Amino acid sequence: MLQKLILLSVLAFMNYANAQDKAEQALQNFEQKYPQEKIHLLLNKSNYIAGENIWFKSFVFEGYNRSSVSTNLFVELYDRNKTQISKAIFPLYNGEGNGSLSLPETLKEDVYYIRAYTTWMANFSEDFQWIQPIEVYNPASPEKLISDTTSPWSVTVFPESGTFVHGINTQFAVRLQSNGITPSDWSGYVIDSANPDIKIVSFKGFDQNVGSFNLTPESGKKYQLIVQDNKGIKQNIDLPFVSASGLNLQVKSKTNAITYSIQSKNTPHSSYKVLGTINNQLVYKARISNLSNEKTYTIPTDKLVNGILQLTVFDDKEQVIATRLCFVQPQLLNIKQPSIQNVSLSDIPHETNTFTIAKDPNYSNYSVVVLDEESQSTETEKSLLSTLWLTGDITSKIYSPAQYFGKNHNTEALDALLISEKWKRFDWNTLISGSFPAIRYTPESYLSYKGKVSGPSAGSSALNLISKTDQENGTKLYQIPTDDSGIFTFNNLIFEGTMKFFYQLSGKQKTSNATNVYVQPSYTFIPYKSNLPATNFKLAARTPNEPLPVEVAKAVKSKAFEKSISEKINTIEEIRLTGQKKDDKRKLNQQLSSSLFKSISEDIFDFVNDKNTLVAGSNILQFLEGRVANFQMRMSNGSLTPFLREAPVPVFLNEMKIDPSQITNISVADVAMIKVIKDHFIGAGPGGGRQAIAIYTHQGGEAKLSDEELKQLPGLKSITLNGYSKEAVFNNAVYDNASLKDTGKDTRTNLYWNPYLEVKSDTPTTVRFYNNDDAKGYKILIIGFDENDTPLYYYETKP
Template identity: 25%
Template sequence: MKPFKPSQSVLFTFFVFLSGLSFSQTIKPSGASVTLFFEKVYLFTDRDHYTPGDDIWYSSFLVNAQTNVLTESSNNLYVELISPASKIIDRKMIRLDKGLGRGDFKLGDSIPSGTYRLRAYTNWMRNFGDKFLFEKNLTVYSPDETVSKAVSSAKSDRINFFPEGGSMVEGVSGIVAFKAESNRGKGLGATGNIQAEDGTVITALNTSFNGMGRFLLQPEPGKKYRAVGTYSNGKSFNIELPSALAAGYGLYVRQGDSIFTVTIKTNEKTYASLAKKEVAVVIKNKGKLVSTLMLPLSAVQSSFQIPKQGLPPGISSITVYDSAGRPNCERLIFIEGTERVILDLTSNKAAYTAKEKAAVRIKALDEKGQPVKARLSLSVVDAGLIPEDTQGNIATYLHLQSELKGDIENAAQYFDPKNESRRSQLDLLLLSSGWRDFLWKQLADENLRIAYNPEKGVSVTGRVETKFSAKPVPNSNITLTASGARGNKLFVTQTDESGKFYVDGINLYGYQPVKITSVNSKAVKQGIVFVDTVSVGLLPSIKPLEIESEALLGSDRVAEIDRRKNLLKRQSLSDTLQLNEVVIKSQKKSLILRDLILTDFGYKEEEFVINSSDHDYTDLRHFLTHRLNYNSAVVSDNIRTNRDSGTTEMKPTYPRLIVNNREMPYTDQDAPELIKDYIDVYFGLRMSDVKYVKVKRMVGMDTYSGGSKEVYVVYINVNMNAIGGSEVGVLTRDVQGYYDARVFYEPNYTTPSTRPDVRSTIHWQPLINTNHLGEATISYFNADPKSKIRVIAEGISDKGVPFSGILNYEVR
């Protein structure tokens, strides 16, 4: 879209100052030039409601955040399952190829009910805080347990007010949007009026939908206003509105079929100070400059029109800057894309019998009826048991939810062609939710520091030490051979001054052996090689849930879940496990470490003899997270307070490790990086290499404060040569690569079967490509229950157009 007015040299100079972030911006982190880019990720799950013992299946789409086109900028995606108490209970690193990936989580049979979250991000996304992290709520419900409630911030019912453009200005009439919310953060109906200080009613206040509404107000100089009325739950409210500015601008946007009419208003006081100066009106879309207008204000009110044609799709911002380059007001607008994908799902029958084979045809066309090349995922669920998802889909997420942070109720309604009010409803949403939190404005206001690079594969870090003195071996030539890797299998590097090495870009799945050799400049093997970490880094912080969980399943669904669980229990066979014999020597009540004397103090210890059933855990850290009562104190870094000379200092504390009766050589005074190296080595061990684990909670003297402190001691018995090489200059060790996603179980009923089949997810297909006709066909067998079946497909075209579709049929 071209600029509205001429005077190109003036405009260019102005936008060197104001342009903010753009896709091609180049920055220099630590002296190296990096082209700034942005990624978004979306996870499509087989469903949103689960019970203990279920599997969570997901597929991932990584896109360029400014074009929505699938991107290959990162190959590593971290996906986490977060508990209602905001703790990571499982974490997977999955491989992305051409922006696509897949994975799964297994829910434990005794997992508590409540609202869980899926969180996904790349290493590159961590440069921008939590701006691009994907999160999705999942409800876990057990018939035997009341749904637990998430951590709540004890909020009360409330109304927030959002003057259009940002602020009310004295003597200037304008729109004020508002949103009424319950103490759970959900939209709440409200009825009342706006009153002046003397009680005079100025205008009515009524919500239109989802707790949102708007009213017109012209504040008089020096006066205050209040909203008085009643919520739909019967509670009353009496809330003061924000104060109006004595001088300033108002920005008002009205949407027509083909244009936006923009009006800038001010009062006489502000206009008198302008001296015919210009204001700049800036339009940006996803951080990129779209157009600009230098507007001389020749009266207290000036209007102009913006044609919709030529504006990029999605959310754009209109910002007014004064002559000094200061932003005064901002408004968000939304443009529907001219390109659409129409997804048609059809089944070969309208109804099926139990265990009958179904075939679903997928057809993706553009608005002109031309076939569309697309990538999509598909899930088939029992609609009689699984409630319909109201959190949105890939289109609502990429266009709306990822741009406006916070809970957007029933996001799909804003894009439903059957909803005749969707355009006005979306505009009201942008007036309220968009007013307080707009992604690209947040980024432009921050001083970005690039600390995390895009990852192109699995990375392995380690160190080389002399055999007897454990001193680092610098400048040693390292060769890593990964015979099980896909693609390149040979990698070379050197150790640094600390004897550490780093290898990146390995396409390795599951646990695979790698051979690492260390040689000097004459090709003679040297040092003992250790592997420290595999793709481990500091994780983004987890925000606690601010809303409480709700039981969304009705009594009929609860009864059916219970019936199916009991049926499966009767069919299941008990496993008999043979424990490996491990001889454990008793430990004394006092323990002398290199810097501490610890006392047992009577706390109950926890010990585990590892057997084959434990080998399903990803590693020892994963095992301890699930099995250990002390998991938050042992697996996560603890922070203790040190008060010294009237000051408060936060100090991290870590568990002490005793491996095969040998204390690991670190103390609390050592650098955290050194301590974590040792912890990561052993907590990252494959469970087949672990024989026995015991955790003791002990008490000793804190050398920081002189007082007592708790210390967790972890005793580990491991297989010989599980960590360090026994041969000089050579180490062969299994390392953990990408999570190798399980394959969804598909029964085959071409021959009759009487075995009960009560699956809630009937079929899961994470990656589907349409052919040159825009078509694909999938087939599967239905389950036993007579119920309604829902087929959901979501995906994205080669041109970056997200889409979704739903099909319903019955099993009779």
């Protein structure tokens, strides 16, 4: 979590009047009531063929931590005309989720757009929603995609902190923009319009986004910037008017501290307030009197985190004078790295490749992708790190933002980029005026429905909803109260596809045939109002018999190969796709535990199917010692208390919280299952919890329906509810059956995809995948988060 740093003085701190504290009060209100979510989607590859599936892993953050605000992710697919092609909804667990979208076979070759958002995000600017352009190829289309290298580019200049004052040496950021691709090789120089043949200062662009230069201006002079690319194309732009008075804020971000200085000319104010914010949180506050041009002020970074710091200077009337964005410790990014061991990679077609991730008790799962070395991941251009630390809060178009947080990243270029930007999450003047976002949408609790019971005695009764499905969870009874008008809500459902619910009123009215139930979802897909962004591609006519680009030709063959594999698998009875076999333990977990007590990381002990595991007379909690990593029973406050990962862990009996001392009253013979939850789950109450021990008896969680009631089910009225969208199965086990190794030309680029690779804390984690026909090297991507939400990020090429 972000740690707060409040410095109450730099020179001489003075108490402010209430009116002068408006900024701090408004910011605190905004931070507490309006948490800011942002999304990153990891796709299984960077481009697709019509008819393929798009697989994705979603990460939803609140600031720099995984979000607990939203439990549903909405994903939509649009064409360039903003016509919606498909939409889907997927669950989020502790800010993470995964799913897939199917591309129709009939899609024309073009750029399409994936939109992802949460209901809570819809209360704020659409600019913060995830919009991902993707290239979809279709050789049958009359038009083809080509890179847009002909669209004109434009240039804009930004003086540091927004001011350009006579006699003050000022740093400028020079920013390039284009609807197509900006030039990679460009330079510029500054002239005085009165002496155009003399170059006052020259510079070379850092990258395709930004360059920088310094200039000490003189009043009365008019300066011009000339920028030229490697094709000789020039752009001229006037620098801002040189002011005879004003204030300039200059900032340097170093490893141990952020330093800043404030220089002024002929300003009427005697004192200033400086506020520093990270992720809408106040982390620095100072009062400066008797301003001196020689003084440099220091903000230690030891209590801050990586992220964008906004420094704002206010005058004594609490008016914004200057602002500046900088990145905290860009030279020292807090990114953890996995230890990759036992690497066994081959370039022989169809061979098995393996590597292991060393055991680490701080992680419960990883997202892992392996690509052919010659292919590209979407992470190459827009990485999780760049979303987390930059583009999730900065909405302007940035070419390849991942470069600012990769290996050998240019910290000088990142700083110049931030000089050219403003903080987009809030505006100080708007906050101080008391204007806050209007909240129209509240987060749902997973799948939620609202309904009404009509008919005699419908009000103030209990409605029995009975689910009966072919899925694992079998038959369950939900008893839901209704108000005087027969209105009810039905929350916290997690299921895929559709589910039928039979209904009846409880008590005397339950057999009434005059009762009807009407239900509608509480969640809704929210229309997208903004324009879709421009892309780096355009369409051109495809000529007859034109050869396909190499990458597209490989993708077409890969699609045919995967179809052939799928057809063969369906004819071989003994082949079972990885992860699809449902064992007795999993069935028991589905039967006994509700959606509120499901977690992405849990250890399950099954005493129904393995009757010899828990012996008579043993203590239920002590049984877990030695079987669950980092679990211990300790004396605490005079009683024996369970600890998991060095913290007391709550105990639930049939999903009701109990004191651990009550466990001794439970008969061992009554225990059906013990589940040790190691990651976020909803059942702990508001906000959920991170870990728990859930004990289930043979009656706990089972549907309490009599034989007679079960016989009545076909005769009861029913409703059908829509659940989450189903995720397509990704086949990592391509050649588990040796007879499949002779199936056509294998040109797959995505060799392994696992958005949730479960980790055992006491053993290494093995990744196993099969080679295609051509790969000589592999790109390996691993993403994870520890309990403090510190990102683990590994993106390397292995020969």
